[in-house]
Amino acid sequence: MEPTARKGKDRAGQGGLLDRELEHLPPEARWREWMNRVEATIFAASEPVGREALARIVGKNCSIDLLIDDIREELRGRPYDMVAVAGGWKHLTRPAYAEAIRAAVGDGEKATELTQSEVLVLMCIAYFQPITRAELSAFFGKEVSRDLIGHLRGGGLIASGPRSPTPGAPYTYVTTKAFLIEFGLDTLRDLPDFEALEDAGLLSKEKLLSGDIPLGLSVDEND
CATH class of the missing domain: 1.10.10.10 (Winged helix-like DNA-binding domain superfamily/Winged helix DNA-binding domain)
Structure with a gap:
C-alpha cells in the first residue's frame, strides 16, 4: 500500500x-x-x-x-x-x-484610510505615472510631503518607478497591483477617461492640479 x-x-x-x-x-x-x-x-x-x-x-x-x-x-x-x-x-x-x-x-483587513489630499495625489500618480515628487509638487503648486508619499507607499498603493532622467535622477512613483485591487480595476486602462470626465464636467485637470489643498512640506527632492 x-x-x-x-x-x-x-x-x-x-x-x-x-x-x-x-x-x-x-x-x-x-x-x-x-x-x-x-x-x-x-x-x-x-x-x-x-x-x-x-x-x-x-x-x-x-x-x-x-x-x-x-x-x-x-x-x-x-x-x-x-x-x-x-x-x-x-x-x-x-x-x-x-x-x-x-x-x-467587522471590517476584517482594513483598507488604507486616505485623506482627501492623499486621494488627489494618488489620482495624479495613477494618471500621470511614472512621476516624481517634485513634479507632483509643481502640479499642486505646493510641496507634496515625504510623509504623504510614505503613507501611500506604506499602504502598498504606490511603489518606486524608474529613476527620472532629470538632474539628480530622483525616484518616480507608480501605482501597484494593490492599487488595482483596492479600487476594483482590472488594469490602468479601466481608469475613467480623463478627457471624458472633463467634458462631462465631473473633473477639471486645472482644478485638480491647482486646488487649495494642504499637502504638507517636503524635505528631500530626491525622494
Missing part, C-alpha cells in the same frame, strides 16, 4: 493526476467540471487568479472568458460576484451587503 501511495504522490507532484481535457465526459459535463474547477480555484485564492493559472486546470482549447461568463451568469442574484481585477479574477461581495458584513464580522 505504501509504494502505491508514494507513486501517487510523485505523479501529483508532476501534475500528472489532473486530467485537463476530460475527453471521457460528454461536452456538457466536461464544461460543467471546468466551471467548477475555475470557480473553486478563484474562491480558494486570497489574491486574484490570472489566466495562466486557470489555463492549467482546463482543456487547452477551453475558453476561460466564456467559462467566467457562465459562472457569473449563475451568480446573478447572489450576494457576491466574480470580477476581473488586477489582471485576474476574484470573488467579491456586492457593495449592497457591505454594511451587513461589517455589522456581523
